[in-house]
Amino acid sequence: NAGVMQNPRHLVRRRGQEARLRCSPMKGHSHVYWYRQLPEEGLKFMVYLQKENIIDESGMPKERFSAEFPKEGPSILRIQQVVRGDSAAYFCAGRDEAAGTGELFFGEGSRLTVL
Amino acid sequence: QQQVKQSPQSLIVQKGGISIINCAYENTAFDYFPWYQQFPGKGPALLIAIRPDVSEKKEGRFTISFNKSAKQFSLHIMDSQPGDSATYFCAASWGAQKLVFGQGTRLTINP
Numbered sequence: 001n002a003g004v005m006q007n008p009r010h011l012v013r014r015r016g017q018e019a020r021l022r023c024s025p026m027k028g029h030s031h032v033y034w035y036r037q038l039p040e041e042g043l044k045f046m047v048y049l050q051k052e053n054i055i056d057e058s059g060m061p062k063e064r065f066s067a068e069f070p071k072e073g074p075s076i077l078r079i080q081q082v083v084r085g086d087s088a089a090y091f092c093a094g095r096d097e098a099a100g101t102g103e104l105f106f107g108e109g110s111r112l113t114v115l
Numbered sequence: 116q117q118q119v120k121q122s123p124q125s126l127i128v129q130k131g132g133i134s135i136i137n138c139a140y141e142n143t144a145f146d147y148f149p150w151y152q153q154f155p156g157k158g159p160a161l162l163i164a165i166r167p168d169v170s171e172k173k174e175g176r177f178t179i180s181f182n183k184s185a186k187q188f189s190l191h192i193m194d195s196q197p198g199d200s201a202t203y204f205c206a207a208s209w210g211a212q213k214l215v216f217g218q219g220t221r222l223t224i225n226p
Contacts, residue, residue, distance in 0.1 A: 004158070033213060033214075035216075041218065041219070042121075042204060042216045042217060042218040042219045043159065043204065043216040044216075045213045045214070045215065045216075048212070048213050056212065056213060059213075091158050091159070093158075101164075102147040102149070102164070102208055102214075103149065103161050103164065104161070104214055105161075106151075106158035106159045106160065107158050108156075108157055108158045109157075109158050
């Protein structure tokens with residue numbers, strides 16, 4: 001997990017507020033994936049991005065959720081008007097396209113609690 | 116077709132024993148099958164991975180067995196240790212696209 005930086009590690013929001021989660025993949029990794037993990041459950045794919053492009057957002061709810069990975073800076077997962085059901089751990093992972101192994105390197109996650 | 120089904124949900128093994136976790140998939144396009152290990156409060160970390168051109172891969176105490184015709188693969192942990200207690204996820208992907216994860220197995224190794 002070393003090298004993939006996620007912040008904040010813990011975030012508390014009240015219903016209706018916005019949550020912004022940031023992810024900086026390892027140097028040289030231009031592909032980023034976001035996953036959501038509910039307590040005692042597996043990892044559910046949300047979105048796959050390259051720099052400035054969304055490649056696959058099939059796992060992202062159509063409303064309130066958005067993601068970006070700008071040319072400069074971290075990838076951001078944004079959740080608007082949070083509800084209690086958004087409480088989860090959100091993991092970001094990076095991939096080295098050049099290596100071609102398929103391995104994803106995960107961060108330590110951002111744990112969102114919605115009151 | 117996108118699912119990967121993992122069992123058991125939880126597993127208790129005595130120290131020194133063999134831990135076995137199984138996964139099954141439907142999508143024959145999958146070409147990469149990793150196992151991830153996750154400790155509480157941490158992110159998943161790659162443990163071992165296999166591609167469908169081989170039937171077995173061993174790294175230390177960890178072995179993946181792969182049965183292409185049955186569309187099943189399993190993780191074997193030999194000489195299981197208390198430090199192996201964690202949640203294990205199998206996963207699958209194709210063409211370097213997204214990983215699809217199993218539901219996870221919580222492994223407890225009793226000393």
